[in-house]
Amino acid sequence: MLRGDLTGDDLEKYVEERVVTTTLEKVLNQARAHSIFPATFGLACCAIEMMSTVSPRYDIARFGAEAFRASPRQADLLILSGRVSIKMAPVVRRIYDQMLEPKWAISMGACSSSGGMFQNYAVVQGADKFMPVDVHVPGCPPRPEALLYGFTKLQQKIMGNADPGWRSRYNAHGTEEWARGGPASQPSEEAIEAYAKAREVLGA
Numbered sequence: 543m544l545r546g547d548l549t550g551d552d553l554e555k556y557v558e559e560r561v562v563t564t565t566l567e568k569v570l571n572q573a574r575a576h577s578i579f580p581a582t583f584g585l586a587c588c589a590i591e592m593m594s595t596v597s598p599r600y601d602i603a604r605f606g607a608e609a610f611r612a613s614p615r616q617a618d619l620l621i622l623s624g625r626v627s628i629k630m631a632p633v634v635r636r637i638y639d640q641m642l643e644p645k646w647a648i649s650m651g652a653c654s655s656s657g658g659m660f661q662n663y664a665v666v667q668g669a670d671k672f673m674p675v676d677v678h679v680p681g682c683p684p685r686p687e688a689l690l691y692g693f694t695k696l697q698q699k700i701m702g703n704a705d706p707g708w709r710s711r712y713n714a715h716g717t718e719e720w721a722r723g724g725p726a727s728q729p730s731e732e733a734i735e736a737y738a739k740a741r742e743v744l745g746a
């Protein structure tokens with residue numbers, strides 16, 4: 543387009559439709575969120591599901607995170623994929639400390655998030671007891687899709703649009719949002735009845 547081809551409102555409209563303005567911070571966060579290097583580090587059975595996310599079937603490369611790094615110095619995401627024993631916790635923490643900022647951690651599976659079925663003296667009852675965790679992925683094991691979902695949540699967080707989660711969307715506490723009935727959740731009569739019976743059985 544040559545100077546003078548468009549003027550006035552036409553020129554304003556042309557520019558509005560074609561020029562994008564942003565901030566350096568947003569560009570950096572976009573780049574960070576879409577070029578994450580996870581550490582090649584597995585703890586237990588969940589690690590098998592984590593490994594499969596790089597396979598063609600699940601293809602974490604779609605989100606820019608296929609390059610798992612074998613050194614914490616080159617990684618910025620630690621996926622805690624499995625139970626963390628008391629003996630292993632200091633090692634995990636050291637690996638996390640050796641990663642350079644900015645860095646993130648996903649707790650994958652019931653074991654690393656809460657100890658899972660291993661409620662005993664040998665297993666840490668939740669990795670966030672000894673290191674910061676950004677996203678918890680539930681399941682035993684979580685399917686690769688679940689890990690990818692958690693990964694996209696982390697990306698949102700990095701880009702500054704952290705999702706507060708379903709509890710805030712449904713006005714929920716614990717797992718009882720369907721029976722409590724917030725503004726966005728109206729339980730059916732049957733649901734309320736079933737819930738009351740369940741509480742009777744539990745003596746709650």
Ligand code: SF4
Pocket residue numbers: 586587588623624625650651652653654658681682683684
């Ligand atoms: S959550 Fe389940 S699959 Fe994952 S480490 Fe624990 S027992 Fe294994």
